[in-house]
Amino acid sequence: xxxxxxxxxxxxxxxxxxxxxxxxxxxxxxxxxxxxxxxxxxxxxxxxxxxxxxxxxxxxxxxxxxxxxxxxxxxxxxxxxxxxxxxxxxxxxxxxxxxxxxxxxxxxxxxxxxxxxxxxxxxxxxxxxxxxxxxxxxxxxxxxxxxxxxxxxxxxxxxxxxxxxxxxxxxxxxxxxxxxxxxxxxxxxxxxxxxxxxxxxxxxxxxxxxxxxxxxxxxxxxxxxxxxxxxxxxxxxxxxxxxxxxxxxxxxxxxxxxxxxxxxxxxxxxxxxxxxxxxxxxxxxxxxxxxxxxxxxxxxxxxxxxxxxxxxxxxxxxxxxxxxxxxxxxxxxxxxxxxxxxxxxxxxxxxxxxxxxxxxxxxxxxxxxxxxxxxxxxxxxxxxxxxxxxxxxxxxxxxxxxxxxxxxxxxxxxxxxxxxxxxxxxxxxxxxxxx
Amino acid sequence: xxxxxxxxxxxxxxxxxxxxxxxxxxxxxxxxxxxxxxxxxxxxxxxxxxxxxxxxxxxxxxxxxxxxxxxxxxxxxxxxxxxxxxxxxxxxxxxxxxxxxxxxxxxxxxxxxxxxxxxxxxxxxxxxxxxxxxxxxxxxxxxxxxxxxxxxxxxxxxxxxxxxxxxxxxxxxxxxxxxxxxxxxxxxxxxxxxxxxxxxxxxxxxxxxxxxxxxxxxxxxxxxxxxxxxxxxxxx
Numbered sequence: 001x002x003x004x005x006x007x008x009x010x011x012x013x014x015x016x017x018x019x020x021x022x023x024x025x026x027x028x029x030x031x032x033x034x035x036x037x038x039x040x041x042x043x044x045x046x047x048x049x050x051x052x053x054x055x056x057x058x059x060x061x062x063x064x065x066x067x068x069x070x071x072x073x074x075x076x077x078x079x080x081x082x083x084x085x086x087x088x089x090x091x092x093x094x095x096x097x098x099x100x101x102x103x104x105x106x107x108x109x110x111x112x113x114x115x116x117x118x119x120x121x122x123x124x125x126x127x128x129x130x131x132x133x134x135x136x137x138x139x140x141x142x143x144x145x146x147x148x149x150x151x152x153x154x155x156x157x158x159x160x161x162x163x164x165x166x167x168x169x170x171x172x173x174x175x176x177x178x179x180x181x182x183x184x185x186x187x188x189x190x191x192x193x194x195x196x197x198x199x200x201x202x203x204x205x206x207x208x209x210x211x212x213x214x215x216x217x218x219x220x221x222x223x224x225x226x227x228x229x230x231x232x233x234x235x236x237x238x239x240x241x242x243x244x245x246x247x248x249x250x251x252x253x254x255x256x257x258x259x260x261x262x263x264x265x266x267x268x269x270x271x272x273x274x275x276x277x278x279x280x281x282x283x284x285x286x287x288x289x290x291x292x293x294x295x296x297x298x299x300x301x302x303x304x305x306x307x308x309x310x311x312x313x314x315x316x317x318x319x320x321x322x323x324x325x326x327x328x329x330x331x332x333x334x335x336x337x338x339x340x341x342x343x344x345x346x347x348x349x350x351x352x353x354x355x356x357x358x359x360x361x362x363x364x365x366x367x368x369x370x371x372x373x374x375x376x377x378x379x380x381x382x383x384x385x386x387x388x389x390x391x392x393x394x395x396x397x398x399x400x401x402x403x404x405x406x407x408x409x410x411x412x413x414x415x416x417x418x419x420x421x422x423x424x425x426x427x428x429x430x431x432x433x434x435x
Numbered sequence: 436x437x438x439x440x441x442x443x444x445x446x447x448x449x450x451x452x453x454x455x456x457x458x459x460x461x462x463x464x465x466x467x468x469x470x471x472x473x474x475x476x477x478x479x480x481x482x483x484x485x486x487x488x489x490x491x492x493x494x495x496x497x498x499x500x501x502x503x504x505x506x507x508x509x510x511x512x513x514x515x516x517x518x519x520x521x522x523x524x525x526x527x528x529x530x531x532x533x534x535x536x537x538x539x540x541x542x543x544x545x546x547x548x549x550x551x552x553x554x555x556x557x558x559x560x561x562x563x564x565x566x567x568x569x570x571x572x573x574x575x576x577x578x579x580x581x582x583x584x585x586x587x588x589x590x591x592x593x594x595x596x597x598x599x600x601x602x603x604x605x606x607x608x609x610x611x612x613x614x615x616x617x618x619x620x621x622x623x624x625x626x627x628x629x630x631x632x633x634x635x636x637x638x639x640x641x642x643x644x645x646x647x648x649x650x651x652x653x654x655x656x657x658x659x660x661x662x663x664x665x666x667x668x669x670x671x
Contacts, residue, residue, distance in 0.1 A: 213477050
């Protein structure tokens with residue numbers, strides 16, 4: 001029935017988007033991350049090649065397989081030592097509720113991992129419940145406090161994030177409560193738009209001096225991370241390394257956000273798979289691979305993604321959205337509140353509204369109580385443990401006694417795109433496409 | 436008073452010495468030959484006085500809390516950035532982003548300031564006896580910014596709640612910046628602020644407080660409103 005056929009160009013989603021703009025005069029804003037349906041090469045396009053005759057596997061549940069992760073060995077007097085290579089990324093108190101921030105800190109600490117502050121500064125309870133706390137220095141400098149910085153175990157100078165590289169953070173007025181406004185020195189209820197550039201530096205040459213300032217401020221004790229949103233990764237990673245970073249964080253386009261124009265989430269940056277490969281090439285190209293550690297972020301869902309990122313060159317991974325899902329994001333609870341937002345479990349990306357049905361991305365005291373800190377922390381601990389077990393299982397099957405020994409050679413590509421991007425032969429061939 | 440010669444010390448050595456000396460009560464330190472070096476006196480977290488007998492580079496006194504710093508020459512980018520408290524006095528000029536993101540304290544620049552003076556300031560007081568470059572006060576959140584001379588383009592763009600005052604000409608106002616005459620009460624407060632922070636010979640060069648203009652946010656960018664789409668299009 002041709003008369004009922006929908007356009008492949010003007011799909012129902014496109015029609016809805018055009019009519020939303022016509023109605024409101026405003027581009028679409030939302031939280032979560034990319035909702036693109038069209039596929040691009042991801043970690044799913046790789047498969048591991050466990051041992052058979054050419055390699056000897058380790059006993060899957062018995063033999064030791066180290067997960068210790070050392071970050072910041074280049075210049076810092078006190079590098080970070082984590083029990084596992086899965087870390088919690090920076091998410092602000094403001095985007096997240098107090099309960100969510102504290103639960104993440106507590107859960108990460110129990111699992112021997114780290115958590116990161118975010119735009120808006122450090123919560124005292126976050127520090128008290130963290131084992132290893134990374135203090136973010138963002139372009140907005142909201143809540144910047146040297147005393148807090150000096151309490152941290154590492155400093156992360158954030159240039160951009162994967163969900164929206166090249167632009168600043170957003171926190172809509174519904175979430176700028178009295179406490180958040182006070183913490184950020186803002187008027188209550190404003191739509192807070194963070195700057196895209198740091199206020200006191202512009203390019204990579206300034207950044208060299210900025211990194212030295214942060215080192216001086218912390219007496220060269222703790223590692224300095226530089227975080228970039230994945231766009232021109234090869235060049236950016238080299239510049240970050242030149243600036244003196246101990247650790248470089250590359251955040252791919254599948255990364256999440258509390259609020260952003262949706263066009264940034266869908267149409268900017270490069271996918272995490274490509275980002276990790278470019279980052280490794282860049283560090284190898286300047287002879288710093290292994291000396292500067294690499295953390296990969298952006299849509300990491302499980303131990304499989306993490307293991308593949310490590311095999312491609314990462315020392316550790318950040319999780320953000322996955323951690324929030326572990327806290328019950330998108331879980332079918334309080335269905336009437338999902339409905340009131342015009343959404344449903346498994347399809348909710350309404351973090352920007354501040355009306356999170358499960359108490360994670362809200363500043364509403366009543367909603368926030370739906371997230372119990374201790375129960376949330378336990379789920380985070382469980383999630384981090386389970387992900388680590390998954391990484392170990394894959395590493396042992398590939399004959400590795402340390403998860404960091406995973407390497408590209410342990411995998412085959414399932415698509416020509418992944419083969420070309422990762423420099424790994426396509427399964428069933430001996431060929432790396434594009435070379 | 437303790438004297439240090441920066442020419443004999445690395446930045447790390449100099450900052451360590453300064454931090455040790457400042458930890459003592461009522462420390463007063465003169466640093467000779469700073470040589471416009473970057474990152475001097477970063478994160479000084481006690482009261483005490485440091486005087487640089489020459490020009491300093493980027494981020495001098497950055498991340499300070501409580502220190503009093505005097506610079507006989509000029510200062511590079513990011514002077515006093517992210518300061519929580521303390522006082523800074525620059526006898527010469529200041530580079531881009533002076534007093535960026537400060538949350539408290541006072542920064543006095545007796546010469547001119549370059550672009551983005553007081554950018555993202557979250558509190559404190561900034562006084563420039565001379566002129567300032569473009570986009571001064573950009574995204575100012577709290578605090579007071581006073582420019583006795585002329586202001587460059589896009590002054591006070593996208594303000595939140597910083598109060599800005601300009602004694603001379605404003606080349607152009609930034610998006611959502613609204614200028615008005617000062618009230619008698621504001622003029623008196625300004626007079627007293629300048630009297631407390633600028634030497635008489637500097638004050639004599641500048642306009643009387645009553646002639647200053649006050650610039651604040653028009654608040655049209657605080658919350659999105661589709662009726663204001665023209666201003667938002669310029670801002671975003």
